[in-house]
Amino acid sequence: MANNILTHQMIAREAAKMLEEHAPFIANINKGRQEEFGKDVQGYKKGDTVAIKIPTSGKVHDGAVFAGGNAGDDVLEQSVNLKLDTQKHVALQFGAKEKLLDITDFKERILRPQMQTLSSVVEADLIARGVVGVPNTVTMSLSGTNPSNALALSRAKMNQFLVPSGDRSAILTSTANVALSGEVSRMYNPTRTSDKAYLDGYVNSAFGMDLYEHQSIATHTxxxxxxxxxxxxxxxxxxxxxxxxxxxxxxxxxxxxxxxxxxxxxxxxxxxxxxxxxxxxxxxxxxxxxxxxxxxxxxxxxxxxxxxxxxxxxxxxxxxxxTGAQNLAFHKDAFTAAFAPLPVLASCEGYTARLPSGISVRVMTFGDGNNDIERTRIDVLYGFQVVRGLHAVRIKETS
Missing domain, CATH: 2.40.30.240 (Elongation Factor Tu (Ef-tu); domain 3)
Known part of the structure; x- marks a missing residue:
């Protein structure tokens, strides 16, 4: 892959972008506050623990005495310790023909299908982890006359627990999206375009949330x-x-x-x-x-x-x-994830790309001298934690 057309850097950067584009849950949760990642971009491995910054919630005190006679509230962001416990990758075998492709052909013919698969698996893992930490639940009747009422109830639940009005999203199954489609003219706001409309599965915005049709919704029994x-x-x-x-x-x-x-x-x-x-x-x-x-x-x-x-x-x-599919409405800071930059190992060629949003992807190639081929792996290393389970709502489907 060491040629003037296709480089590890180009592949890694495109892979990181695709991972986020095909992963609306990852794209809409807190993951961009790993300050220490900027200090050591090559030193992380599975099992490491990192501190993730999370914005604090406000607190109101009674009376004229400052903070009720106590010290003022810390305005600095809180830190949550998060273990980098999961590493996943896709494995590619390159030949001379693939190495001569330009980046456009490579992206569409080889890279995108692989990154769609990787992002789908990672998304399913994180969504399943997130759902089991959320207590508030509402029900969506798929055959009822007003399925969007579940979105209204989710909004009300989040408002009840003082969830900030911005950065709210909802991921929905295809069946839920179909049930909602008959109410499009009433519930959607056609004058607003989300800055996340580029993400795969984006439907529109309603009830103060960006809505996404998603194929990796968790189920629960x-x-x-x-x-x-x-x-x-x-x-x-x-x-x-x-x-x-x-x-x-x-x-x-x-x-x-x-x-x-x-x-x-x-x-x-x-x-x-x-x-x-x-x-x-x-x-x-x-x-x-x-x-x-x-x-x-x-x-x-x-x-x-x-x-x-x-x-x-x-x-x-x-x-x-x-029991059943667990659609999920959530605020960005209900969950946090860390995608750590993996090092390129000795004797291998590669590059680790890190997006401003916090996504890190490593592309690494190593040779197989016995069989005269090169193998390339695309890896992500991450950890996840539910931070504020009350800032999300599960939407359970009923027929």
Whole structure:
């Protein structure tokens, strides 16, 4: 590949662009704040941990005394430690004929199909990880007269938890998009063009969100535990002891509500009159007195009050039916991902491209002297984390 037409640098840059173009979920989540990547662009490997900058949320204090007599709130961005735990690549075998192609032919005939496949696999992985960290859920009736109501409910849920109005997106299955198509004239705003319209699957903008048709939407199958109750009164935090009348599982990503535990306004702590939805964060078999990990945590007192009250002993726990496709509406900072620049190994030729958006792709070629061929791999190394699960909403489809 060392020729005047096709270089590793050209391929890597085009590959990085294509990865983002074919990956609307990746393109619309936080991933561009890895400051240390600019200091060491060749030193990352699977298993490394990086600190990712996340914008802070505002906080309101009472009275005339500055910060209620405390130190002022830190206006610097918060950091989230994120492990680079996943490496994926596509493997190409080049011959002399392919090496003589110009960049346009190479992009369309060879590179784009490979990057579509890679981006689809990476997207599916990240979406599946994101969905299981989101507690708030609404339902879209595909056969109903008003399927777009699910988007309106998602918008209302995000507003309820003070999600910033900008940088909102939604990824939808093809069946959901078809169900919505009959309402195009009413729900879409034809005067607005998103700056993300170049992304694959972009449909339009509605309800304050950029909408994308997506083929890698996650699915979920809820657990089997039944007749669940809270085992003891006055429990707080993110681990609650529960008992099931019929022993069974609560699966990571299951959504539950607890009788008497309502959601509150994030700043004022006022009762919204609606049960708080919680997501199970670790799969467990529930029988008698089983510890169940949940998000958000149960905190019935200020500061950072999250619910109206702790659950009573024997309070009924309802397992929400989330089985099926999990369309997702989300704000950019609900999730964060880091795409780290991989080094080109010794004795190999290659180049690592990094886009301003945070996407990094390595292209690396090595020879096989025994068979007189060259092999090229295109790699991504990344990590992912749910940062603010309440800043996203799952949209479950029903027929």
């Amino acid at each position: 809820k657990g089997t535990a039944d007749t669940i109750t809270v085992s003891a009164a006055s429990q707080t935090g993110n681990v609650i002891t529960m008992t099931a009348g019929t022993s069974g599982t609560l699966v990571k990503g299951d959504v539950i509500t607890i009788a008497g535990v309502n959601a509150v306004h994030p700043l004022t702590g006022q009762d919204t009159g609606v049960l708080q939805q919680f997501v199970v964060t670790e799969t467990v078999t529930v029988d008698t007195g089983t510890a169940v990990k949940i998000y958000p945590e149960i905190k019935p007192t200020a500061p950072a009050k999250s619910v109206t009250a702790s659950p009573a002993s024997g309070a009924v726990v309802t397992l929400v039916d989330t």
